[in-house]
């Protein structure tokens with residue numbers, strides 16, 4: 001159980017399942033305070049019932065961007081401050097190999113990109129003025145290259161990586177840490193039925209351990225090495241490889 005969260009004040013956006021739910025559970029069990037945000041309130045409530053003085057659930061749809069600053073403020077009021085925020089909300093619907101569905105693609109953009117901007121801009125505004133805190137975004141190894149299977153999911157994660165790099169370059173001078181996490185396949189609702197996934201409790205524990213380490217992080221050394229190489233493969237060769 002991570003001990004570096006005792007007394008820390010955190011917001012987890014996308015805390016109702018998978019990585020976000022496990023992050024919230026570990027923060028609460030480790031003695032931290034956590035505001036949990038998602039649409040499915042029924043999934044947030046059990047943790048809040050177990051730790052009523054440390055867990056504060058908020059029902060919110062991240063595609064309602066205009067609401068984000070107000071819900072963010074309610075979260076920091078409930079917590080009495082803010083040490084870190086982790087943006088976990090994300091969707092990756094099935095996309096067929098010959099499917100080009102703009103409605104489906106823009107729904108991914110709404111959650112994976114626009115929601116992230118609304119929440120992390122609110123956090124950046126606060127942290128730039130207080131000179132304190134960590135902003136953590138859950139990117140993906142999928143954002144490192146454009147693959148056939150998921151054109152918009154891949155590029156939504158690439159967007160997030162670049163946006164977080166820019167926030168990092170702005171905020172480092174103010175003492176604020178900005179952390180990009182690039183998980184590989186991890187056990188969650190998003191990867192149901194997939195083999196070889198990382199257990200979600202391991203992924204969450206690693207993310208908590210990295211929360212103050214400004215920079216980009218893979219959760220496995222093998223991914224760090226493999227993607228160092230994969231990112232450098234010229235496009236004409238990458239196109240021919242099934243990786």
Ligand SMILES: NC(=O)c1ccc[n+]([C@@H]2O[C@H](COP(=O)([O-])OP(=O)(O)OC[C@H]3O[C@@H](n4cnc5c(N)ncnc54)[C@H](OP(=O)(O)O)[C@@H]3O)[C@@H](O)[C@H]2O)c1
Nearest residue numbers: 014016017018019038039040061062089090185186188189
């Ligand atoms: N699992 C993997 O292999 C893997 C690998 C790399 C990166 N990631 C990234 O990790 C993050 C967490 O994914 P996961 O694997 O834990 O999947 P998950 O179990 O499906 O969780 C997704 C979370 O996103 C929230 N969400 C989706 N749409 C939302 C909306 N409109 N408003 C508010 N919240 C919304 C969901 O909450 P509600 O539905 O209750 O709103 C849920 O809490 C995602 O960004 C994903 O892209 C996952």
